[in-house]
Amino acid sequence: MDGKIINLKSKMEIYKAISGGGNIANCPVRDVIQGVSGKWRSLLMMALAEKPYRFGELRRLVPDISQRMLTQTLYDLQRDGYVHREVFPTKPPSVEYSLTDLGRSMFGAFHQLILWAELNHDAVRAARADFDAAQA
Amino acid sequence: MDGKIINLKSKMEIYKAISGGGNIANCPVRDVIQGVSGKWRSLLMMALAEKPYRFGELRRLVPDISQRMLTQTLYDLQRDGYVHREVFPTKPPSVEYSLTDLGRSMFGAFHQLILWAELNHDAVRAARADFDAAQA
DNA sequence: CAGAATCCTTAAGGATACTG
C-alpha cells in the first residue's frame, strides 16, 4: 500500500502547479471527485452499474429521491459523460438510462471505495462513537 | 471489470434492505462516501497521505481554504477516524495532523479514483464540452 | 500558532403544481 501513496508528494505539487494563481477550481482531481459527490450521484451510479433503468424505475428504486433531483442528477451524470440517455418514442414516452463506457470505467475505480465502505463502515461508526464519547 | 460489477444487484438489494423504512440515511456506503465528499476533504486527505502536516502548513499548502473550513474539515476527518491530531505543548502550541491506519486504508481505496481522475479528466471535460455544444 | 465565535452568502436539495 505504501507503494500507492509514495508518489503523492508529486501529486500535491502537480496540484499546486495547476492551481497556479489560486485557481484551484481547475484541479482535475477535484473536478472529477466533485462528480461523485452530492447526495444521489453515487447511488444512481450504483443502480445503473447493475443494469439500465428507466426514469420511473429509478424513482421506485430510490424512493426518497425527489423527482427534481432525479432529473437533475441524471442530467449532470449525462453531461459528465457517465450516463447515456435514450428516448423511445412510444406513447407515453419511455426513457432509458445506462452507463457509458466512460461511466463504467469510472465506476470500476469508484467501486474500490464502495467495497472499502462495506468492509469498514463499522470501524468508521465506532470511531465516531469513540470520538463523541471522548468529547463528552 | 465485469467481474467487479456483476454482483451489484445484490448491493442494491442490500441497500434497499438496510434503508428499510425509507431510512436511507443508514446506508453504509453513502455514509462513507459522504465522508470523502465536501469541497476540502479529498484535498486534505491527499495532503496528509503525503506526510503529516501542521495546521499552518496545511493552510499554506491549500491557500484558498478558509481557516474555518480547515478547522472544521480536520475535525470531521478526525471524528471519522481518518486523521490523528497531536498537540505539542510548546509556546505557542503546535498541532500536527496525520493519517491513522484507518485513514491510510481508506485512502488506499480512494486513491484508485484519484488515479482514474488524473488519467481521464480530459475525457470528462470533453464530454461536457460536447454535451454543452449539443444543447446549443 | 491554532483555533473559537459570529455573521453572512451561496449552493444543494425538497415540495408542490403543471405539461407534452
Add this chain to the structure above:
DNA sequence: CAGTATCCTTAAGGATTCTG
C-alpha cells in the same frame, strides 16, 4: 411517463473578529 417551472428550506462554505 418523464419530465418543467416555481418557490422554499436547509446545509455548506466564506469573511471577519477575537483569544489562550
